[in-house]
Amino acid sequence: MNQIKHVIFCIIDDVKSDQFFDLINEGSLPNLKRLMNEGIYSKKCITDFPSLTYPTQVSMMTGTYTGNYLEELCHGVPSFHWMERNEVPPFLRSYNSIGSDERIQVYKLNDDLGNNCKTLFEMVGEGNTVSISQFISRGASYLFPERKTKLIMYYLLIKHSHNINKYIRKANLVAVKKLLKTFENPKKFFDTKEVPIVSNLLFVSSDVMMHLYGFDSEMYKLNLFHIDKVLGILLEGLDKLGYLEETAIAISSDHGNYKAKTLGVFGNFFSENGLNHYHPRKNIKGNMNLSGFGSVGFFNFKASSTSTETKWNHPTINELENYGPKRINLLQKLFTINGINLMYYKGDENTCKKGEIHLKRKNQNTGKIINGFIEYRGNGKDYKTKYSIDNSDLDIFNYINDETASKLIDGKFHSIKEWLDATYNLDFPLYTDLIPRHFKNPRSADIILSTSGDVAFNIKHGKKENENIYLHDIGLKKSTVVPLIIGGSNNIPRKEVSYCKITDIVPSLLKLLGKKPHPSVIGESLI
Numbered sequence: 446m447n448q449i450k451h452v453i454f455c456i457i458d459d460v461k462s463d464q465f466f467d468l469i470n471e472g473s474l475p476n477l478k479r480l481m482n483e484g485i486y487s488k489k490c491i492t493d494f495p496s497l498t499y500p501t502q503v504s505m506m507t508g509t510y511t512g513n514y515l516e517e518l519c520h521g522v523p524s525f526h527w528m529e530r531n532e533v534p535p536f537l538r539s540y541n542s543i544g545s546d547e548r549i550q551v552y553k554l555n556d557d558l559g560n561n562c563k564t565l566f567e568m569v570g571e572g573n574t575v576s577i578s579q580f581i582s583r584g585a586s587y588l589f590p591e592r593k594t595k596l597i598m599y600y601l602l603i604k605h606s607h608n609i610n611k612y613i614r615k616a617n618l619v620a621v622k623k624l625l626k627t628f629e630n631p632k633k634f635f636d637t638k639e640v641p642i643v644s645n646l647l648f649v650s651s652d653v654m655m656h657l658y659g660f661d662s663e664m665y666k667l668n669l670f671h672i673d674k675v676l677g678i679l680l681e682g683l684d685k686l687g688y689l690e691e692t693a694i695a696i697s698s699d700h701g702n703y704k705a706k707t708l709g710v711f712g713n714f715f716s717e718n719g720l721n722h723y724h725p726r727k728n729i730k731g732n733m734n735l736s737g738f739g740s741v742g743f744f745n746f747k748a749s750s751t752s753t754e755t756k757w758n759h760p761t762i763n764e765l766e767n768y769g770p771k772r773i774n775l776l777q778k779l780f781t782i783n784g785i786n787l788m789y790y791k792g793d794e795n796t797c798k799k800g801e802i803h804l805k806r807k808n809q810n811t812g813k814i815i816n817g818f819i820e821y822r823g824n825g826k827d828y829k830t831k832y833s834i835d836n837s838d839l840d841i842f843n844y845i846n847d848e849t850a851s852k853l854i855d856g857k858f859h860s861i862k863e864w865l866d867a868t869y870n871l872d873f874p875l876y877t878d879l880i881p882r883h884f885k886n887p888r889s890a891d892i893i894l895s896t897s898g899d900v901a902f903n904i905k906h907g908k909k910e911n912e913n914i915y916l917h918d919i920g921l922k923k924s925t926v927v928p929l930i931i932g933g934s935n936n937i938p939r940k941e942v943s944y945c946k947i948t949d950i951v952p953s954l955l956k957l958l959g960k961k962p963h964p965s966v967i968g969e970s971l972i
């Protein structure tokens with residue numbers, strides 16, 4: 446057998462694992478079925494928190510999670526929309542819009558990553574690398590489209606075209622053909638004639654179709670069928686060029702999806718409670734900002750102890766309980782918003798090495814609120830968490846009702862592997878590990894609220910963005926469990942992995958290439 450010399454990492458945006466494998470089993474995705482049967486696959490690959498496009502794709506491309514790593518940013522992208530409070534005045538990041546500097550903000554992703562993590566391209570070291578249709582491209586030798594403006598126009602054309610099915614099919618095919626050309630004629634794309642050692646290919650079309658038509662629509666399924674078809678063209682092309690036997694092809698997704706039952710409204714909630722949205726160009730004196738809220742909302746509040754109008758400190762818990770001109774208790778008042786049943790916020794003394802996250806859950810029938818908290822200790826590979834509840838019969842994530850998971854509510858600290866082993870098959874998998882990691886990022890919000898997916902708000906920095914009911918941010922399995930396949934070369938072992946996490950993909954691909962991961966990588970090789 447030939448040694449594996451090349452890896453191609455394909456991310457199919459917005460695919461739910463059970464639907465994906467159902468389509469494979471019924472014969473609708475024959476090329477993906479071939480890759481699955483001839484390599485490694487898992488039906489239960491756990492994504493990041495929150496299950497939103499860019500934080501999860503950064504995790505996939507770096508093998509690590511957001512938060513503070515050795516007191517410096519490591520994967521510094523906490524959400525799709527967030528507030529940078531270390532700047533004065535703070536700025537608002539929205540990766541799908543134009544910012545105050547009049548630049549399209551999605552191109553800030555590579556800067557926002559932080560220097561204490563590395564992308565897959567950077568970890569490979571010497572060798573040509575290719576990024577196709579992917580904004581997270583730091584370290585890639587060749588990008589397609591070649592210019593930033595072309596890439597964003599490519600994306601907008603897909604998203605807003607009147608003949609969307611035609612352009613999406615074309616986009617899928619163009620992406621695969623461009624990748625094949627880098628194997629056919631590498632000298633045209635690189636300084637050397639060596640074919641790429643690592644390539645990343647993003648199919649964004651599936652996410653566009655899911656939000657427009659829904660995962661249960663014929664349009665969405667037809668697009669997945671077409672992606673399978675162009676992957677067949679990729680396999681055939683690599684085989685003809687003589688590279689298939691030395692190439693590993695990984696297929697995964699950044700998140701799953703779900704359908705909300707209704708759209709939520711805030712009404713006069715903010716004005717009635719003395720809450721005024723901050724905006725750098727409109728109202729610099731605001732005291733809060735709702736960065737984003739599909740069914741999971743990220744709330745930033747300005748500390749009353751802040752010394753200047755333009756600097757935003759994080760408020761203490763006491764301030765959150767007596768907030769704003771009306772001295773409201775935000776930890777109670779926010780639960781009056783229709784559909785809210787989960788709340789997370791951090792402790793006052795948290796550092797990158799230790800701290801606690803407070804958890805609350807509201808019973809929608811009785812209105813009773815139960816409490817819990819997660820403590821974290823250590824950093825990097827030494828990081829562990831302890832999950833505690835205030836009632837032996839009730840817990841925030843319903844782990845207490847599972848025989849395996851309930852054993853970890855034992856007053857002890859546990860590793861990410863232990864939490865994965867115990868919760869991969871439950872709703873809110875890995876949440877006791879991932880939520881503290883998220884809050885360790887200084888760009889995280891002060892309070893995170895969540896519905897159970899029944900209600901969606903679609904807010905971006907205080908403004909309603911759309912009427913979508915097909916979303917992907919909650920902690921239920923349908924949004925957090927994605928498929929994983931690594932196939933292609935016969936040199937790849939054939940086996941099913943019962944469960945894994947998306948940060949395991951990068952170290953697995955590096956292992957196949959005989960390369961070592963960066964120290965920031967949290968994932969483990971599946972090889």
